[in-house]
Amino acid sequence: MELTWLTELLADNRIFTLQTLGYYWDGIVTTTQLVFLSLVIGLLMAIPLAIGRSSRHRWISLPIYLYTYVFRGTPLLIQLYIIYYGVVFFDGIQETFLWPILREAFYPALIAFTLNTAAYTTEIFRGAIKATPRGEIEAARAYGMSDALVMRRIILPSAFRRALPAYGNEVIFMLHASAIASVVTLMDITGAARFIYARYYAPFEAFLFAAAIYLCLTFTILYFFRYLEKRLLAHLKP
Secondary structure, three states, rough: OOOOOHHHHHHHOOOOOOHHHHHHHHHHHHHOOOHHHHHHHHHHHHHHHHHHOOOOOOHHHHHHHHHHHHHOOHHHHHHHHHHHHHHHHHOHHHHHOOOHHHOOOOHHHHHHHHHHHHHHHHHHHHHHHHOOOOHHHHHHHHOOOOOOHHHHHHHHHHHHHHHHHHHHHHHHHHHHHHHHHHHHHOOOOOHHHHHHHHHOOOOHHHHHHHHHHHHHHHHHHHHHHHHHHHOOHHHOOO
């Protein structure tokens, strides 16, 4: 009974043909690439930024705080518009080697998504780093570990385990936020639904099927992070 509506949608051959399903498949590929790359690059950026954000030196932590404040305090859609439409206003950029890349909608969207998720992930990891028990750090130093070694072997692994549930929510947020990529002409899942709606005048069928795709991707991410939590946080169970 729960899948009756989906079965009825698929039975509508006027809308769900091999061609239209191909549009959705292309949208899934684009969405997956955009979200995956932005999360990976954003995570690589967030780790050193979180370490710097936790520094006691204000000349290190303050610029990082301003970056995270700006990107967490403004809508992602506005950031996407500024990067996508604003890049052409840089003098001479159209004559550089960057223009063939930046004129494609995918790369400005990737830059906007990466900077946004890096800002949120930085704060997630900063909180996890700050929550590291003092006793673990003192024990590591008692063994003669340097500050860099303590950070690499004690603080970061411990912080990653504590940050995992919050970071899982950030991954799901980025998947849902990727729906705005279609406003800059990217044919993602939402873009495919909008195209099929405009072509067949079937808004409910087009967008409900897109919602079903997002649900499947969300449940896949949830299952993956629950598996990681069971493996990495098994020592906390009674």
